[in-house]
Amino acid sequence: xxxxxxxxxxxxxxxxxxxxxxSDRPYTLLLRGTALFxxxxxxxxxxxxxxxxxxxxxxxxxxxxxxxAWVSGSGPYGALPLLTDTVLTTAIALVIAVPVGLAAAxxxxxxxxxxxxxxxxxxxxxxxAVPSVVYGLWGLWYLTPWLSKTVQPFLARLTGGSWPxxxxxxxxxxxxxxxxxxxxxxxxxxxxxxxxxGVVPRExxxxxxxxxxxxxQVLLKVVLPAARTGIFGAIALGAGRALGxxxxxxxxxxxxxxLPHSLFSTxxxxxxxxxxxxxxxxxxxxxxxAALALMLMVITASVNFGARVLTKRATAPL
Amino acid sequence: xxxxFTGKFGVALTTLGLLSTLAVTAAGASATLxxxxxxxxxxxxxxxxxxxxxxxxxxxxxxxxIPTYMTEASKVSGSNAPSAMSLYSxxxxxxxxxxxxxxxxxxxxxxxxxxxxxxxTSLDSSILTGADAAHKLGSYIQVPVVLGGVGLMYNLPSxxxxxxxxxxxxxxxxxxxxxxxxxxxxxxxxxxxxxxKIVNVKKNxxxxxxxxxxxLPNIPVVPVYRADGSGTSFIFMDYLQxxxxxxxxxxxxxxxxxxxxxxxxxxxGNGLGAQKNxxxxxxxxxxxxxxxxxxxxxxxxxxxxxxxxxxxxxxxKVALNSASIAADAAAFAATPPSEDANGVVSNxxxxxxxxxxxxxxxxxxxxxVRQDWNGLGTVGGATANLQSETLVxxxxxxxxxxxxxxxxxxxxxxxxVPLPAYVVTVAQKxxxxxxxxxxxxxxx
Numbered sequence: 001x002x003x004x005x006x007x008x009x010x011x012x013x014x015x016x017x018x019x020x021x022x023s024d025r026p027y028t029l030l031l032r033g034t035a036l037f038x039x040x041x042x043x044x045x046x047x048x049x050x051x052x053x054x055x056x057x058x059x060x061x062x063x064x065x066x067x068x069a070w071v072s073g074s075g076p077y078g079a080l081p082l083l084t085d086t087v088l089t090t091a092i093a094l095v096i097a098v099p100v101g102l103a104a105a106x107x108x109x110x111x112x113x114x115x116x117x118x119x120x121x122x123x124x125x126x127x128x129a130v131p132s133v134v135y136g137l138w139g140l141w142y143l144t145p146w147l148s149k150t151v152q153p154f155l156a157r158l159t160g161g162s163w164p165x166x167x168x169x170x171x172x173x174x175x176x177x178x179x180x181x182x183x184x185x186x187x188x189x190x191x192x193x194x195x196x197x198g199v200v201p202r203e204x205x206x207x208x209x210x211x212x213x214x215x216x217q218v219l220l221k222v223v224l225p226a227a228r229t230g231i232f233g234a235i236a237l238g239a240g241r242a243l244g245x246x247x248x249x250x251x252x253x254x255x256x257x258x259l260p261h262s263l264f265s266t267x268x269x270x271x272x273x274x275x276x277x278x279x280x281x282x283x284x285x286x287x288x289x290a291a292l293a294l295m296l297m298v299i300t301a302s303v304n305f306g307a308r309v310l311t312k313r314a315t316a317p318l
Numbered sequence: 319x320x321x322x323f324t325g326k327f328g329v330a331l332t333t334l335g336l337l338s339t340l341a342v343t344a345a346g347a348s349a350t351l352x353x354x355x356x357x358x359x360x361x362x363x364x365x366x367x368x369x370x371x372x373x374x375x376x377x378x379x380x381x382x383x384i385p386t387y388m389t390e391a392s393k394v395s396g397s398n399a400p401s402a403m404s405l406y407s408x409x410x411x412x413x414x415x416x417x418x419x420x421x422x423x424x425x426x427x428x429x430x431x432x433x434x435x436x437x438x439t440s441l442d443s444s445i446l447t448g449a450d451a452a453h454k455l456g457s458y459i460q461v462p463v464v465l466g467g468v469g470l471m472y473n474l475p476s477x478x479x480x481x482x483x484x485x486x487x488x489x490x491x492x493x494x495x496x497x498x499x500x501x502x503x504x505x506x507x508x509x510x511x512x513x514x515k516i517v518n519v520k521k522n523x524x525x526x527x528x529x530x531x532x533x534l535p536n537i538p539v540v541p542v543y544r545a546d547g548s549g550t551s552f553i554f555m556d557y558l559q560x561x562x563x564x565x566x567x568x569x570x571x572x573x574x575x576x577x578x579x580x581x582x583x584x585x586x587g588n589g590l591g592a593q594k595n596x597x598x599x600x601x602x603x604x605x606x607x608x609x610x611x612x613x614x615x616x617x618x619x620x621x622x623x624x625x626x627x628x629x630x631x632x633x634x635k636v637a638l639n640s641a642s643i644a645a646d647a648a649a650f651a652a653t654p655p656s657e658d659a660n661g662v663v664s665n666x667x668x669x670x671x672x673x674x675x676x677x678x679x680x681x682x683x684x685x686x687v688r689q690d691w692n693g694l695g696t697v698g699g700a701t702a703n704l705q706s707e708t709l710v711x712x713x714x715x716x717x718x719x720x721x722x723x724x725x726x727x728x729x730x731x732x733x734x735v736p737l738p739a740y741v742v743t744v745a746q747k748x749x750x751x752x753x754x755x756x757x758x759x760x761x762x
Contacts, residue, residue, distance in 0.1 A: 073547065144604040168538055168588040170605050255545035255591030266590060268545075276593050280412035280547030283444030 049297065052290035059284070064291050070257040070268075072277050077288035079295060081259045085174055085267035086299075088260055089249065090242040092178025093185055098235055100182075101189030106219050108194055121194070128187035136251035139180040144171035144252065147179075152264060167264040172254035175263040180248050185238035192237060192311060196230025197223055229310050236307030244300045246271040270296040354712045354762045355387075355394040361705050362398040368424030368698035368706050371407030372414020373549045374594040376427045376683045378615040378732045379464050380406035383725050387716055390723060400709060404699075408594065411549035412445075417698075418686045419445050419452055424698030424710050426686045429549020431460050431663035452688075455661030459689050459748045462655060462666075462682040463717050463725075465735045467643040468553050469617045469625035469679075471602050472609040474504065476535045477516065484515040485637065486534070489629035490561035490670075490678075496609065497541050497558070499589075504607060505534040512629065535607075538588060542601045542610030545591030553681040554611045557669040561678075611679075614638055615733030630678045631670055642677035643735045649673030651740050655682070657748065682741065685714055692755035704754045711752050711759050718745040 056064060060077055067078015108121050148171035155165040200223050208218040224231065254266025255276050268276075270292045278289050370380065384403050391399035409417070411428035418426030426432075433455040434441050451457045470488060477486070488496075492508050495501040501508065510516075510532035517530040544551045590608065592601040598610040603623060617625050617638070627635040636642045649671030657663045663684070670678045687710060688694065694702035717725035718737060726736035737745065752759050 140600060140604060148605065168540070170540055170588060170590065170608075172590055172601070172605065250593065251597075254589075255593070256589050257591075266588065268591070276545045276591065277547070280410045282412060282416070282442070286444075 046297070049290055049293050053287055053294045056284060056287035056291045060288070064288065065295070068259055070273070072281065072285050075284065079270065079292055081257045082268055082270045082273055082292065083295070084259055085253070086243055086269040086271070088174050088267070089177040089181055089253070089269060090239050092175060092263070093181035093242045094235060094239060096179065096182035097186050097189055097238060101186050101238070102193055102224070102231065104190045105193040105197055106223070108190070109197055110219065124190050125187050127183065132184065132245060132248040135180055135184055136248035139176060139248060139252040143176055143179065147171040147173070147176050164263040167262045169264060170254070170266065172252060172266050173264045174253060174260050174267045177249045177253040177267070177269070180252055181242045181245055184245060184248065185241050188241055189234050189238045192234035193227070193231050196234065196311065197227045200226045229313050233307045233311030236303050236310060240300050240304040240307060243303060244271055244296060246275045250275045354715060355391040355399070356762055357391060357395040357398040357400065359398055361709070367400070367402050367404055368700040368710055369404050369407070369422065370425035370427065370698065371409045371417055371423045372427030373411040373429050373683055374408035374596070375429050375466060375550050375613045376464055377406060377408035378619060379729050379734055380427070382732050383717055383728045386728050387713055387725065390716070410546055410594065412547045415442060415686060416445055418458070418688070421452070421694060421697055422699070424687065424700060424706070425714070427463065427683055428686060429681055429683045430552045431666055431684050432458060432686050433662050456659065457689055458661055458686050459751055460657055460661070460663050461685045461687070461714055461718065461745045461748045462737060462741050463685045463714070463745070464683050464729050465643060465647050465680065465737055465741070466683065466733070467614040467638050467677050467680040467735070468550055468611050469614050469638040470609055470628065471599060471612055471617055471623050471625050473602050473606055473623055474535060475606060477533070481516050481533065484513070485624045485627050486516070487512050487627040487629065487635045490558060494558050494562040496539050497543065502538055503536055504539055505532050505536045510534055537607040540588055540590060540605050540608040542590045542592055542598050542605070542608050544598060546593050549683070550595060550611060550613055553669065554679060556667055557679045560670045614643065618733035628678055630676045631672050632674060632676070634675065636675060636677045638677050640730070640735045642675055643680045644738065645673045646671040646676045646678060646680045647735065647738045647741070649676055651738065654740050654744050656744065687714070687752070689751060690753045690756065707752065707754050708759050711749055711761060715746070715749050715761055718742050718749070
């Protein structure tokens with residue numbers, strides 16, 4: 001009856017598990033059922049998004065991706081500006097968060113007194129516990145005026161107003177969205193890179209030091225390269241979060257779906273557009289928004305999948 | 319001892335309640351209906367709590383009116399009065415309409431009546447799709463509940479101290495050009511020309527004026543618009559189309575998305591999209607040089623920025639206030655809004671009125687309710703029965719009442735304008751047509 005196959009020569013423990021399997025039947029069924037249920041939920045979920053998006057996909061085809069104008073209500077529905085802004089804001093977030101995050105991870109592991117480590121780490125992890133709408137409000141109330149009055153004029157003066165620091169200085173911009181995102185993804189990058197750097201073999205570090213390398217040489221040339229696969233994974237997980245972040249971005253990016261002409265230009269990402277427009281959308285607009293959701297799902301799923309593979313490889317015991 | 323006190327207090331309250339009912343009767347325009355705040359033990363037993371939601375234009379009103387109604391009702395009916403009506407969800411006009419059609423809201427509020435057609439296209443063709451009663455426009459009554467104005471809020475701190483007395487004046491052609499991206503700077507010739515008071519004057523020793531220069535700052539105009547579909551956008555666009563038709567004649571599309579109308583989808587590159595009235599107000603507050611359109615109550619209650627004077631059809635420069643909005647509504651008394659047998663509401667637009675002192679950007683917001691709840695199962699989360707439908711009818715009936723204790727008094731406190739008498743009549747006629755299982759509801 002039981003389909004659980006075991007090696008011919010059973011150990012005592014395996015024998016006992018096998019014997020108790022019959023009485024455990026309801027339990028195993030429950031476990032399998034739960035797993036299957038959530039599998040089914042995901043499949044139904046994807047199906048419903050595809051189903052809603054389908055009319056738009058068949059009507060507009062590839063123009064949904066390549067079209068450069070997004071106009072709710074009447075169309076056209078071209079997601080190119082949204083895709084560009086999504087990638088751009090994520091890129092800005094990574095440019096800021098990756099160096100800071102790696103530095104923080106190295107500091108937490110090697111550079112501060114042991115008794116301060118867990119406290120400092122929990123402070124950074126606390127950033128992950130802040131709800132994204134709070135980041136949005138903070139961005140709207142405090143960073144917008146700071147950017148428009150201080151940062152943007154400074155950057156424009158520094159570069160003589162040349163690209164990419166040209167255009168209206170309104171605060172609301174892809175730059176601000178990237179800045180807010182960088183803080184939001186920082187805990188992800190710090191936590192995971194700390195884990196993967198933590199498993200770098202001690203011998204490597206000691207070897208480096210015994211060869212006369214300085215501390216910074218060891219950290220930059222031994223530790224980081226040894227952990228690079230895992231670090232890429234951490235970056236990819238951070239990127240996954242940035243790509244899909246919705247409400248904080250919607251509050252600071254200016255919700256103006258256009259191809260960015262500079263870092264100061266307002267924009268709209270896939271996620272922020274869905275959030276701002278879905279409630280009031282009907283008919284074709286609703287379907288086109290579902291198509292955006294589909295694109296976002298494909299992008300974040302592949303980034304997360306890649307990240308998972310990389311981190312798994314990195315933290316696996318040698 | 320305690321019992322006696324409660325008893326006396328109760329009697330006093332009931333007397334007060336009766337008086338208030340009388341007061342409402344006196345103030346109401348129609349004798350057939352007036353504020354009904356009486357609830358019986360049977361009403362209390364049937365646990366009625368229908369949800370309402372829709373236009374964010376109405377949020378400050380409903381969220382004040384609902385608790386006030388419960389308080390007023392409890393003065394009359396004591397513990398039988400509804401005590402747990404849920405607050406209004408400001409999800410947006412279209413969501414309000416979708417909600418009432420789907421039955422998730424008992425009252426869906428929208429700044430644009432359900433079934434409105436713009437340039438030959440129905441705004442709600444994708445909501446009213448089925449053949450059943452829920453998807454037939456004629457199954458709903460539409461009740462004007464509040465009258466509000468749309469203000470043009472701007473953020474020009476450099477004018478604050480010196481020109482506090484002179485709010486910036488704008489007209490429809492400037493507004494059209496700003497939202498079209500044709501006017502890009504605040505010291506544009508057209509804006510300077512109609513703001514002759516906002517000038518820096520230089521005088522010589524004899525006090526003679528040697529030069530006067532436009533004092534509007536040379537900074538970019540940042541138009542803030544609604545990124546979501548919006549009834550407030552509809553009113554604003556309606557105004558621009560009625561006044562600047564040639565520039566704003568759109569062949570297709572819906573007016574609830576301003577971007578559809580602005581240069582065929584190209585809103586100015588520096589324009590900011592925001593969500594809901596509160597979002598537009600917040601964006602304007604954060605951005606020097608920004609201008610955005612928001613409902614009057616948002617300007618009045620929550621924010622400190624000024625709103626522009628608008629040049630009306632008579633050429634008067636009119637400030638946004640209760641009197642000027644009322645003047646606009648009064649100008650349309652000869653053509654009251656009406657709902658025909660098919661449920662289509664006509665004459666609801668009151669932009670660009672011709673009255674004296676008329677603030678030209680105003681509109682009503684509408685409560686949309688199923689006319690007969692029999693057989694609906696649940697409506698807005700409440701069991702669809704005679705009690706729940708009657709509660710909604712009583713509430714709306716109270717909402718449209720003027721006078722000291724009516725809902726319109728609450729509206730007044732929240733930056734709206736009490737409905738003019740001719741519109742109250744229209745509203746009461748609508749409410750009176752509600753029925754349960756084809757029997758007219760009984761409202762005292």
